[in-house]
Amino acid sequence: MLLPWLVTCLAGCAVILSPVSEGCGPGRGYGKRRSPRKLAPLAYKQFSPNVAEKTLGASGRYEGKITRNSERFKELTPNYNTDIIFKDEENTGADRMMTQRCKDKLNSLAISVMNLWQGVRLRVTEGWDEDGHHSEESLHYEGRAVDITTSDRDRNKYAMLARLAVEAGFDWVYYESKAHVHCSVKSENSVATNSGGCFPGGAWVTLEDGGQKLIRDVCPGERILASSEIDGSGELIYSEVLTFLDRDPATWKQFFTIRTESGASVSLTAAHLLFVSKGNCSGGEEAAFGSMRTIYASDAQPGQCLLTTVTGELVGQNEEGRKGVGRLSRISQVNMREDVGVYAPLTRHGTLVVNGVVTSCYAVVDEHNLAHWAFAPLRLLHHWTGSAGGHVGDTGVHWYSKVLYWIGSLLLGSEHFHPWGLADPWR
Template sequence: MRRKQLSLVNDLQPPIPGKECIANLGLWYGRGKYCIALKCQQVFSHQMTPAPRFGLLAAACTCAWLLVHGCGPGPGYGVRLRPRRLTPLAYKQQVPNVSENNLGASGRAEGKITRHSERFNELVCNYNPDIDFKDEERTKADRFMTKPDSLNNIFLFMCQRCKDCLNKLAIAVMNQWPGVRLRVTEAWDEDNNHPPGSLHYEGRAVDITTSDRDIKKYGLLAQLAVEAGFDWVYYESKYHVHCSVKADHSVAVEKGGCFSASGLVTVAEGVQKPMSHLQPGDSVLALSESGFIIFSRVLLFLHLDAEQRSTFLILSTENGHRLTITPNHLIFMAPNLKLDYHEYYASFASQVRRGAYVLIRGQHGRVRPSKIVSVSQEERIGVYAPLTEHGNLFVDGVLASSYASIEDQRLAHRAFGPLRFLVGLSQLFMAVNPLTVMMQ
């Protein structure tokens, strides 16, 4: 059976030449049996605070990354990609393990949307033929999803978070179970069938099943929803899975993942420095392709805002390390104890659970696993996302990625390959210029 992979986006239009198209270039990225539509725009979704002369290099990376074929450094690089085995959610399990309206999940409700309210224009119909909508009211209300306040960036993809997640999930369902489609039983609600404050009233929540209504599939369906990007997934009932997303204009959606201002890194002098004092050009501890702990140069900051208030997760390990990180930043983890660092993969921090394992600094220049004993959260001021040459770094003693928003370390690292090359080339010229002046 030929798998359908182009129905993910119904609004594709011919590319628009110019820098706008570069900034919004849509890339198809397939891995294993999943086909996920990714926007390079998400890789650069952070506010970039580059070193001098490098502010325009990020746009070049978007076009040039397809030419990069070599494996990048970091955990898992240099070996054949091992398919991740999806673990079905247990009945009544929720991901992340916080309340739906928590800032680390889908966030607070912003008010009910009715057909007569001004915010009704924020809703858009989802006509994806690969999704079955159960229209109990026969009003097509269940096809309404949220769309963003601004339509400035609709060249190839419309920025519709709930719709995008559903469309990705529809593809994953067809690939996982050929002949089976995604089924939506509830979306936007205008009949007060849900409790006050429900995200269904804003088009930010859906209840889903499979088209064959096989309840044995729903645990895995919930995990597929997590992989598709829903901000909160709850195996709520034996007869459906509940999913919801952040508001499209949410700060957490726009800014991506970061570390806190107090996050500590070890610089080349062997001393620890808080993230707020880190500068482009500093060298910090990171992990090489061969698995050795080395110093890696900071090229620039993908996001730096000393005044921004954000919600951070506090991941505490059995060895006393406490990593402060935003939920959608990548961290290398494994659900069970693995001795080989290649077995650790990049995952959103929001998916790390108590009992999972992360990598910390060990002896003889190697990493070793450490068990997560608690996961908590708190709000802090100041967000920082340094990009290193190796695409990873040790923060608060725990190995984390330089990237966020896209749950694929290889894709993100290759996208910035041209940037690393150009920065190195520029620094070479800068080193040669003083010598030329002295010779003259």
């Protein structure tokens, strides 16, 4: 039984996703190879992503200095890649020591350097530091950071070298000085390498009886308040929870907390999708169909309008189970905080109301409609079997999300995905 519905799901994903990519579906560009994406060099002193290095959105927290005598020294591995030049001015081999994740990204970058500049190799001027030459809590002390140049030491290449490092998958890249580029990665056991789109465990949803329930306690099969329209507008309805796209009670994540003038406040991870009005808005108004668009939570700005629910309208319901409508409310403040537990329930309608704010169930990809279509095979699977493939108590990213991300990454350019998205979708 497993193989037929797995094949059905994968085939459905390929069919659904392919039309949205130029050159991958019918029409103009069909059958043509997509032109290589032009890479833009980083500006001097620019860092990517545009957050501090030791935040969860970049390389994550400092976990402590690693010495040769410490238990954690086994976390480091030597890099003997002959396509990389290691300065090793200490003559101890320290620059070759790094975490496996750092090694993988560095080796990938070495290939990109040789492909772009004939006869030029990647050069590491500083890797793991055991002598205390860097600032306090430097990731060099954990083997998670490297300073790099090109073998010809041509400083005119360093801006593009920084861009290549971003493309190679380093979690934070900083064109730090005219003499080198600084790159770092998340720790091997960092929960930040498994980012998706989620809510914290303390967020609440509304049940059919009008009561509220913490999102961490919601179970598949329950019906929670959601929007009946694909863009979050229109009437509210109770929609069945099919499964969790991500669920991990122990994970610490960085959340964007978005507050509105109506008093509603919701926290989401950076890559989660949020409905906002397309144009100017006034608080308290109903949203017309087609007037909303989706943005990542990390792109939310004061002055934009979200859809919030009005408690008084949620008393009673009509025969179809609809419960009023969402109303526009301006964002008054956006903050960042850390919290424990990540939960991403998937409803049949692809929307849900969390803390009184109408949101999408989806994340990482930049378009709610696309994501909802892509999850159609999973909804069909649930219709056929009564299950969406996940199990009560399962933790981690849902297998379908991982497969879908892999398919999407083949068909869509990286510009369609959030840079903090599923950095390691196969975790």
